[in-house]
Amino acid sequence: MILQFATAYALEQAGLSEEELAAARSLSGQDLLDYLKDNGAEILVELFAEDIMECVDDPDIGICVWAIVQNAGPVELVKIGSKLPRIGKVIWGIKEFLEKVDKARKKVDTFTDKLDGAKEKLERLKATCDRGSGGGTFGASKASTVQRPSARADDGPKSDTGCVFPIFRTPKTVDVAYEKLHGPNPASRVEGGNDLIYFGEQSVAAEYWGRGTFAAGMYRYDMDMQFLVQFAKAAKRYDWKGPNGTPGIEWEIPYSRPAEFNRLTVDRTWIPKPRGDRPTCRRRSTTNTTCASSRCAPGAWTWCSPTAPRGRSSTPRTRTGRTVTRSRWSAPSSGPWSWTTSATPSG
Structure with a gap:
């Protein structure tokens, strides 16, 4: 069932119907020899199959195949005979056929990629039919x-x-x-x-x-x-x-x-x-009280007091030449917390 929906999702993503995908798969599986046989030029496959397949990578494939026919021996020409006009028309349609095959293969590849992606997503998202x-x-x-x-x-x-x-x-x-x-x-x-x-x-x-x-x-x-x-x-x-x-x-x-x-x-x-x-919900206050914070969970309340923020200390620290005293945190009636220091000679 999950594969069924992954397939439907992939078809939608690829912009294909089931019928279009089936047609693309059928066409993408064909090669040049299949085209010649299906369109009345099977005599060329019978006589020159190996030579024709060597033309596949030629950018002017139609011209390449036609050259094979023109250079045929007397025996081959007799067998071709009256079929030559038909064969000529089929040869000049080779380029269009191969372009269609290429498009069909791209459609199938796109669908396959989308299907693999859909299955991977459903696995990651832990889809289930229970x-x-x-x-x-x-x-x-x-x-x-x-x-x-x-x-x-x-x-x-x-x-x-x-x-x-x-x-x-x-x-x-x-x-x-x-x-x-x-x-x-x-x-x-x-x-x-x-x-x-x-x-x-x-x-x-x-x-x-x-x-x-x-x-x-x-x-x-x-x-x-x-x-x-x-x-x-x-x-x-x-x-x-x-x-x-x-x-x-x-x-x-x-x-x-x-x-x-x-x-x-x-x-x-x-x-x-x-x-x-969760981010801290502490808010400045001059007296011990309770307060609400929009940064906390919905409806949550937190205890607020004028104590120093976490991580600060009033313990004196000694530096070379002087002692710096972390003297106090002050909680003014308005404005942010302020830090006050005092320095005295070390002796």
């Missing part, structure tokens, strides 16, 4: 115990292929609650922007979590395999940081297609950013 397991284990951290969204009555019916694979997205902090229930928030569309919603494999989404206005976590979208086909042209290269230098995968979904995207969404799972990887 829907009962929620799409399998996709490499999420154990710390990110899943928080399944409730059933979404506003979502339309989903394609029932029985196969899923995950893509990931780090939303803006303000959109976390909405996205859990409804998918990407259309209200976040930036007027004058590029009208695209970005998804990626987990490593791509992880580059944004906890940065600026982005949430300290990401959503895993378990997508029906039909997504690969219906959004085939949305797959892009994000970078070259994939396994063994392969491209990182990103999907650019137009804001004009959210309903279609949501119909193919099997499940959404919130994955919080591991605490050790």
Whole structure:
């Protein structure tokens, strides 16, 4: 089943139908001798097969084959006889035939490359046809115990292929609650922007979590395999940081297609950013109090105090000629933390 969808995806990427691929494969397997036999010049194959094949690499292949006919002996010419006009027409069609074969082979090669890429992507994304397991284990951290969204009555019916694979997205902090229930928030569309919603494999989404206005976590979208086909042209290269230098995968979904995207969404799972990887939530305050930070996980609170930032110390340090005392951290009523030093002679 997975191979079936990988094939459909590769056909879409290559711009081919199944019939066109079959025709290209058939034509790409033919050579010059096949062409001559199929078009009424089989007598040339019978008489001059080896000589004709030596013309294959000649840039003027038609002239080369015609020269073979012109230099034929009396016995060969008798056998050719009345077929000569037909043979002449076939010979002058050789160049066009070989151009078609070359195009067909390029189509087959393109499809093969796309198919190999699709199979590699599905393996990396851990695609599975076991829907009962929620799409399998996709490499999420154990710390990110899943928080399944409730059933979404506003979502339309989903394609029932029985196969899923995950893509990931780090939303803006303000959109976390909405996205859990409804998918990407259309209200976040930036007027004058590029009208695209970005998804990626987990490593791509992880580059944004906890940065600026982005949430300290990401959503895993378990997508029906039909997504690969219906959004085939949305797959892009994000970078070259994939396994063994392969491209990182990103999907650019137009804001004009959210309903279609949501119909193919099997499940959404919130994955919080591991605490050790979160940016500091400490904020300046002149008294011990609690405060909220937009840089922390949604709804998180943290303890704030006028203590020195981590890594600083008030321990005196001795330098040649003087002692520099790390005297104190001051917490003014406004402005950033300030560092005060005092220097005394060493004796």
